[in-house]
Amino acid sequence: MTTGTTSATTTEPKPMTDASLILTETDGAVGIIRLNRPKVLNALNPELMSMLAAQCEAWDKDPAIHVILIAGSERAWAAGADIGDMAERSAIEMYERDQFATWERIKRVKKPLVAAVSGWALGGGCELMMHCDIVIASETAQFGQPEINIGVMPGAGGTQRLSRAVGKAIAMDVILSGRFLSADEAYRFGLVSRVVPTEHYYSEALKVAHALAKKSSIALRLAKEGVLKAFETTLSEGLEYERKLFYMLFATEDQKEGMRAFVEKRRPDFKGR
Amino acid sequence: MTTATTYETIAFTVADHVATITLNRPTVYNAFNDALTTELHDALKTAERDADVRVVVITGEGKAFSSGQDLGDLKAKYVPGHVPHLGEDLKRRYDPIITRITSMDKPVIAAVNGVAAGAGCSLALACDLRVASEHASFIEVFINVGLIPDSGSTWFLPRLVGLGKAMELCCTGDKVGAEEALRLGLVNSVVPAAELMSATMTLAGRLANLPGRGLALTKHLLRRSFERDLKAQLEAEAFAQETAGMTADHTEGVVAFIEKRKPTFTGR
Numbered sequence: 001m002t003t004g005t006t007s008a009t010t011t012e013p014k015p016m017t018d019a020s021l022i023l024t025e026t027d028g029a030v031g032i033i034r035l036n037r038p039k040v041l042n043a044l045n046p047e048l049m050s051m052l053a054a055q056c057e058a059w060d061k062d063p064a065i066h067v068i069l070i071a072g073s074e075r076a077w078a079a080g081a082d083i084g085d086m087a088e089r090s091a092i093e094m095y096e097r098d099q100f101a102t103w104e105r106i107k108r109v110k111k112p113l114v115a116a117v118s119g120w121a122l123g124g125g126c127e128l129m130m131h132c133d134i135v136i137a138s139e140t141a142q143f144g145q146p147e148i149n150i151g152v153m154p155g156a157g158g159t160q161r162l163s164r165a166v167g168k169a170i171a172m173d174v175i176l177s178g179r180f181l182s183a184d185e186a187y188r189f190g191l192v193s194r195v196v197p198t199e200h201y202y203s204e205a206l207k208v209a210h211a212l213a214k215k216s217s218i219a220l221r222l223a224k225e226g227v228l229k230a231f232e233t234t235l236s237e238g239l240e241y242e243r244k245l246f247y248m249l250f251a252t253e254d255q256k257e258g259m260r261a262f263v264e265k266r267r268p269d270f271k272g273r
Numbered sequence: 274m275t276t277a278t279t280y281e282t283i284a285f286t287v288a289d290h291v292a293t294i295t296l297n298r299p300t301v302y303n304a305f306n307d308a309l310t311t312e313l314h315d316a317l318k319t320a321e322r323d324a325d326v327r328v329v330v331i332t333g334e335g336k337a338f339s340s341g342q343d344l345g346d347l348k349a350k351y352v353p354g355h356v357p358h359l360g361e362d363l364k365r366r367y368d369p370i371i372t373r374i375t376s377m378d379k380p381v382i383a384a385v386n387g388v389a390a391g392a393g394c395s396l397a398l399a400c401d402l403r404v405a406s407e408h409a410s411f412i413e414v415f416i417n418v419g420l421i422p423d424s425g426s427t428w429f430l431p432r433l434v435g436l437g438k439a440m441e442l443c444c445t446g447d448k449v450g451a452e453e454a455l456r457l458g459l460v461n462s463v464v465p466a467a468e469l470m471s472a473t474m475t476l477a478g479r480l481a482n483l484p485g486r487g488l489a490l491t492k493h494l495l496r497r498s499f500e501r502d503l504k505a506q507l508e509a510e511a512f513a514q515e516t517a518g519m520t521a522d523h524t525e526g527v528v529a530f531i532e533k534r535k536p537t538f539t540g541r
Contacts, residue, residue, distance in 0.1 A: 196512060197509075197513070197516065199512075199515075199516045200512050200515060200516070
């Protein structure tokens with residue numbers, strides 16, 4: 001893994017000769033991960049997923065990083081999983097290997113995950129995208145859960161997260177028919193946060209990541225937790241939970257700084273404490 | 274330098290960065306049979322991909338631009354008890370042509386030499402610009418055979434002439450002559466028949482020497498402007514301008530202006 005400290009460019013990630021499954025760099029308080037299996041359109045294999053999870057966990061603990069940006073290439077964010085690797089496995093093997101357990105580690109990341117998505121976001125790629133908190137998609141991005149076409153179904157959260165994101169009617173259509181959604185549809189259905197011209201999808205995602213990185217890091221984490229709670233609980237419990245998170249922020253320096261800066265009409269200087 | 278590709282039902286030439294596609298079934302007024310729609314789409318695809326091509330011109334050989342679907346070709350299908358599946362036919366043969374024209378980065382000009390009827394009319398309307406001969410005419414002829422104006426006509430026509438006039442033309446099947454078409458905004462200019470191709474090539478030549486990326490971005494912004502609200506369009510303009518600002522042609526244009534000389538654009 002190349003953990004560099006070079007400052008990020010605002011253009012499309014350049015193809016690198018490095019054989020690493022993921023490429024990482026930091027740009028200020030933004031940690032950037034690029035999925036790097038161009039020959040297989042960034043298909044997600046277990047090795048890549050555990051490297052991705054490990055990097056996310058490392059940055060989640062690193063106070064210098066506030067936001068994590070995950071990008072693919074312009075052609076493919078991630079086009080599914082390694083089918084060849086799974087084709088002949090038995091149910092017991094799959095159960096014991098429990099490849100989707102790694103995904104739980106990404107789910108547990110507390111810092112905001114921003115996805116820069118262009119091209120194919122299919123199967124596991126779509127599911128990885130749905131683990132992210134804000135999705136900036138290019139106009140040419142396409143989304144789908146085509147597992148049905150090879151006699152299986154989504155296994156890394158697709159049936160659960162897609163249904164929560166777009167509702168039953170669209171989720172059933174996508175998962176049962178295997179049809180792809182255009183960027184425009186994905187935006188209308190609430191699957192992605194913003195759609196921008198392909199030339200700008202990466203720079204826009206980076207811009208969003210930097211904008212978040214300027215906020216209070218602790219407030220970001222609790223706000224993310226609050227939103228995710230909405231998908232796990234009842235309204236009354238969620239409201240109760242939200243209220244506790246809100247009160248909890250009054251124990252932070254950032255709350256004092258943010259509110260004082262507002263009153264004093266100046267920009268706040270957050271410390272993440 | 275002129276290069277020509279051999280087709281049966283169309284002629285395809287590239288000269289001075291302009292690709293010219295001539296519908297070439299003059300004995301049947303350039304009606305669309307299966308071969309013609311296939312070849313037209315293929316030629317459009319070739320023109321789109323050829324980096325040397327900056328502008329595309331579509332015109333018709335002989336008296337007509339195009340009379341639309343070749344009904345003779347459908348004769349076999351119209352036997353008692355047979356139900357044609359025209360929707361599938363449209364999706365397979367016509368819609369790819371229309372979307373290819375609207376989505377490609379290069380400007381597409383229709384040089385309308387004569388009658389443009391039915392899908393032939395739709396083809397002319399789908400183009401970005403229309404230069405008409407004095408003999409040109411447009412007919413949304415579909416209603417006369419109980420059909421609806423397809424291949425994009427119900428989308429393009431109200432955008433070009435307004436809903437009221439579009440309704441009239443589509444519901445009556447009335448013919449619009451060249452002068453009236455100009456008055457309605459249906460065509461960009463009308464020229465004497467003998468000057469159609471020279472006038473079209475002058476226009477195409479001008480476009481071919483303008484900044485290609487700027488033209489492409491402008492085309493796509495205008496194409497989508499009816500679908501977006503002002504706020505979304507302003508946002509789209511900002512992104513497009515960001516892109517345009519990064520082009521070499523933009524720098525060249527500004528530098529040439531400052532140096533008081535003619536700019537040389539490269540399309541980058």
